[in-house]
Amino acid sequence: MLRAPGRPDDGLVWATRLYGSERRPTHVPQEQAMTVHFPELARLLKNDQHKVRRVVWEFYRSAIKDLHRLEQAAAANEWPTVRALAWRIQVSCLQVGEHEAAEAAAGLSRAAGECFADAFRQWRPRIVQTLDRAEEFVGRGIAERKSPPDSVGVGSVRH
Numbered sequence: 672m673l674r675a676p677g678r679p680d681d682g683l684v685w686a687t688r689l690y691g692s693e694r695r696p697t698h699v700p701q702e703q704a705m706t707v708h709f710p711e712l713a714r715l716l717k718n719d720q721h722k723v724r725r726v727v728w729e730f731y732r733s734a735i736k737d738l739h740r741l742e743q744a745a746a747a748n749e750w751p752t753v754r755a756l757a758w759r760i761q762v763s764c765l766q767v768g769e770h771e772a773a774e775a776a777a778g779l780s781r782a783a784g785e786c787f788a789d790a791f792r793q794w795r796p797r798i799v800q801t802l803d804r805a806e807e808f809v810g811r812g813i814a815e816r817k818s819p820p821d822s823v824g825v826g827s828v829r830h
């Protein structure tokens with residue numbers, strides 16, 4: 672999201688919405704801007720910014736750890752663990768309304784052995800893209816408040 676160039680700070684944030692295959696700029700009131708990243712979750716939580724940020728923070732924290740554990744389990748050929756962790760990531764993605772990332776995790780849960788490397792190269796970027804968006808989303812709040820939502824002293828892992 673960007674502020675419109677040359678426009679006064681009128682409290683509006685400019686975002687891009689997808690209409691079919693055409694992208695059109697649109698403006699979003701600043702108080703709703705943070706929910707643009709996770710619109711399905713925001714609607715479910717009635718656009719309560721604190722709740723959305725808290726749920727996305729918890730999603731990010733758990734999914735990033737699960738993705739790292741999944742990578743370690745795959746390297747050790749522990750396929751039942753890989754399937755279980757991919758399923759956890761899938762469910763987490765569905766809970767925040769991220770269907771493409773959930774589909775990617777489902778793809779990983781179906782792959783094992785020699786097929787896993789190809790599936791991982793294909794599906795991991797979708798999951799990482801969602802995690803990057805979640806990190807950016809909660810990162811803005813952390814910068815504003817100087818700490819993660821309701822989590823003093825919690826460690827973090829980067830992907």
